[in-house]
Amino acid sequence: MASSKLKINSGRLNDTLQSTCTSWGALSAPSSGMCRLTLSREDKDVRDWLVAECKGLGCDIKVDQMGNIFAVRPGTAKDRRAIAMGSHLDTQPAGGRYDGILGVQAALEVLRTLHDNDVATHCPIALVDWTNEEGARFPGAMMASGVWSTKSSTPLEACWDTQDKEGMRMKQVLEDVGYLGETKCDYRDNGLECHFELHIEQGPILEREGKSVGVVTSVQGMKWFAVRVEGVEGHSGTTPMPGRSDALVTASRLITAVRDTALKTELGVATVGVIKSDTSSQATIPAGIEFIIDIRCSTDELVEQLATEIFKAFSSIITSENNGTSYTIQRTWDLPESRFHPRCIDAVWTSALEAVGEDQMIDMKSRAGHDSAWTSRVCPTSMVFVPSKDGISHNPNEYTSPEHCALGAQILLDAVLRYDEKVKAGEY
Amino acid sequence: MASSKLKINSGRLNDTLQSTCTSWGALSAPSSGMCRLTLSREDKDVRDWLVAECKGLGCDIKVDQMGNIFAVRPGTAKDRRAIAMGSHLDTQPAGGRYDGILGVQAALEVLRTLHDNDVATHCPIALVDWTNEEGARFPGAMMASGVWSTKSSTPLEACWDTQDKEGMRMKQVLEDVGYLGETKCDYRDNGLECHFELHIEQGPILEREGKSVGVVTSVQGMKWFAVRVEGVEGHSGTTPMPGRSDALVTASRLITAVRDTALKTELGVATVGVIKSDTSSQATIPAGIEFIIDIRCSTDELVEQLATEIFKAFSSIITSENNGTSYTIQRTWDLPESRFHPRCIDAVWTSALEAVGEDQMIDMKSRAGHDSAWTSRVCPTSMVFVPSKDGISHNPNEYTSPEHCALGAQILLDAVLRYDEKVKAGEY
Known part of the structure; x- marks a missing residue:
């Protein structure tokens, strides 16, 4: 088949990835980290560059109402939607050079390889840059x-209507940076044949198992809950210890219970990443503390179970403390469990097998959310994972070797071409 | 004696206190709270008003290098320093109308009463407004x-050299608001005969015991420690529960231990009022958490003991958790225990006895820091406490009744005149 003859250019892929990160959003040296918040100046600049590159490869560019960029390389069939390779170019405030960015850069490398080799595919082939995957500027990941x-x-x-910390509304920002497109942001108007995404694992499993490739079959379910603990403010010197209603002490017990419950029940993972206090006085007993719980399990039922166990623990803490503090819980966000499509899983699996052999690959469940979790709900989808050094991500020390980046890009290319051949053959 | 004939004007005192709070620093209605940060526009305005009032009463005004205002009503003796009535006009960002403010307003009412009645004292009588008692704008309480x-x-x-959140240096701010005075800020150059301070209790004891007046004999010792917990950042979805180095979970256990140790040992009070995280991402395991511990006990030895017990608990938590997190402790601020002077305690005690009788008064230790803790180190000092409703302070709901405000002012007047008579009689 064609895929076995085409090779992506590893040097070009890695050089482009590093140089564009250095140009747009790099943290100060010696950090190799990134701060490329969605729709920031840096994000606008890298988008402009990406659009120009794709145009140079003969792609048609569509920008939709949410700023998603679809760069489509035409195919020979006129009645087919594009086979997409999507991910995101935005990062956390102190993130790395691979989370999201690798997926888009690998997609560009695939388009370059097809272009250099004058490959005529049956379906159009699209690169997609999804806006605000991180949810780090405008709240709401994979937005x-x-x-x-x-x-x-x-x-x-x-x-x-969402606002960033400076109170800027997203629609205005989209317009300001020139990415408020006219294409409807709706798969029914601007659909895809299928969606592949190369991503770093962001966890330690591949490295620990000594594997090079993860064939992702699903994304675990997740839910976020905002908890607010209320106590009674008081002077730290004059309020006797018995009878204090200290919201931070209660919050501390609840946060500890989140960890302990997840560890003990082994139902999934639960994390408190953000904590905020109403008070900024060192001599005041805190009366209001807010924190957010992030719960993720392999199925939605397990998410529910773990949440129930955690809130049961909360309730018994409040009862046994009996110190006049109270709490409220609000569900703020969720992403139901996603199962990827056998056709896409098969394309990735077969391509990985060809590239590295069965010893070097495993089936995986994604423990992080990805744009593919949403695309999988409306078109066949799967993902390729490559190893993250020490499992670190959302951190300037995030690292994936150039060899693994290239391997992922090669598998992405091969999976796309495999899927295209099946469509051409009338099998899909 | 003269004091038994002079009566402060309760209506004038309370009207002036309320109207100046409403004019300068009141939070929006319906709150009766205050935000009058030191050397802010509001603080400058109330200072300007205070200076004008005191000049109208025949006082000489001295402003020192730290912006402390000394309004001195001359006495007949030329070789005596002033008997001072001091407190502060600044508040917490969400404070009340009594903490500090009552002490200065009562001092003004005393000056007005002396003026109205043409009283010639032996010693000069001074009102002192101490700058930045709260430490809420420029860090460092009772600065x-x-x-x-x-x-x-x-x-x-x-x-x-200290800076506020906007990066403004205190010296510049003192100059900008016109309160960088030329008088040396040093008791050896600008000394006082003694120092009395009327203050609200800021705690629940008077109210609980059904008393109207506290005769303050000492201020407990206090120390602040900044704790930083370090862990390892990671993605909340992809990092398995075992093996996480979650700084917030460890910090939560430490904060709980602060409370539990203080409660169990009964050595004093310990509070964590401020907590900050390096991370603001909901999907990230926190790697850096900072919090401040405020420890207060009746003696310096007890402060040391309680700190030792708390840090022993920290150490055993870190050992038993063994999760790769670590912490550092830095001592940031302290106020050693202060014992007030028998002469001043006697003046307050006798005046309180006369005003309310023995049933309505108790000896007290101050559990909050006050400017009097510093003055007591270089001149005879004591304080009068009046009740705080529900023990609440550093909060918009802080409240002391007009009757109690007036009672405190009357005792302040009587104590000052008593002390003055003793000096005149050559006893002190």
Whole structure:
């Protein structure tokens, strides 16, 4: 088959990835980290560059109402939607050079390889840069792929209305940076044949098992809960210890219970990543503490179970403390469990097998959310994972070797071509 | 004696206190709270008003290098320093109308009463407004009385150099608002005969015991420690529960231990009022958490003991957790225990006895720091406490009844006149 003859250019892929990171969003040396918040100056600049590159490869560019960029290389069939390779170019405030970025750069390398080799595919082949995957500037991770899929609980207008810390509304920012497109952000108007995504694992499993490739079969379910603990403010010197209603002490017990419950029940993972206090006085007993619990399990039922266990623990803490503090819980966000499509899983699996052999690959469940979780709800989808050094991600020390980046890009190319051949052959 | 004939004007005192709070620093209605940060526009305005009022009563005004205002009503003796009534006009960002403010307003009412009645005292009588008692804008509580006493570990130049959140240096701000005075901020150059301070209790004891007046005999010792917990950042979805180095989970256990140790040992009070995380991402395991411990006990030895017990608990938590997190402790601030002077305690005690009778008064230890803790190191000092409703302070709901405010002012007047008579009689 064609795929076995085409080779992506590893040097070009890695050089482009590193140089564009250095140009747009790099943290100060010696850190190799990134701060490329969605729709920031840096994100606009790398988008502009990407659009120009893709145009140079003969792609048609569509930008939708959420700023998602679809760079489509035409195929020979006129009645087929594009086989997409999507991911995101935005990062956490102190993130790395691979989370999301590798997927888009690998997709560009695939387009370059097809272009250099004058490959005529049956389906159009698309690179997609999904807006605001991180949710680090405008709250709501995987925001724009969620809108596109129409399955997210936050529809277009609500997303447009979200504000960053400076109070800027997303729609205004999209317009300001020139990425408020006219294409409808809806898969029914601007659909895809299928969606492949190369991503770093962001966890330690591949490295620990000594594997090079993860064939991703599903994304675990996740839910976020905002907890607010209320106590009674008081002077730290004059309020006797008995009878204090210290919201931070209660919050500390609850946060400990989140960890202990997840560890003990082994139902999944639960994390408190953000904590905020109403008070900024060192001499005041805190009266209001807010924190967010992030719960992820392999199925939605397990998410429910773990949440129930955690809140049971909360309730018994409050009862046994009996110190006048109280709490409220609000569900803020969720991403139901996603099962990927056998056709896409097969394309990735077969390509990985060819590239590295069975010893070097495993089936995996993604423990992080990805744009593919949303696309999988409306078109066949799967993902390729490559190893993360020490399992570190969302951190300047995030690292994936050039060899693994290239391997992932090669498998992405091969999977796309395999899927295209099946379509051409009338099998899909 | 003269004191038994002079009566302060309760209506005038309370009207002036309320109207100046409403004019300068009131939080939006319906709150009766205050935000009058030191040397802010509001603080400058109330200072300007205070200076004008005191000049109208025939006082000489001195402003020192830290902006402390000394309004001195001359006495008949030319060789005596002033008997002072001091407190502060600044508040916490969300404070009340009584903490500090009552002491200064009562001092003004005393000056007005002396003026109205044409009383000629032997010693000069001074009102003192101490700068930045709260430490809420420029870090360092009781800052300017500490400099004046020369016993604080933070000398003049270091205080001038502190910055507020906007990066404004204190010396510049003092100059900008017109309160960078030329008088040396040093008790050896600008001394006082003695120092009385009326203050709200800021705790629940008077109210609980059904008393109207506390005769304050000492201020407990206090120390602050900054704790930093370090862990390893990681993705909340992809990092398995075992093996996480979650700084927030460890910090939560430490914060719980602060409370539990203070409660169990009964050595004093210990509070964590401020907590900060390096991370603001909901999907990241926190790698850096900072919090501040405020420890207060009746003696310095007990402060040391309680700190030792807390840090012993920390050490055993880290050992038993063994999760790769670690912490550092830095001592940031302290105020050693202060014992007030028998002469001043006697003046307050006798005046309180006369005003309310023995049933309505108790000896007390102050559990909050006050400017009097510093003055007591260099001149005879004592304080009068009046009740705080529900023990609440550093909070918009802080409240002391008009009757109790007036009672405190009357005792302040009587104590000052008593002390003056003893000096005149050659006893002191």
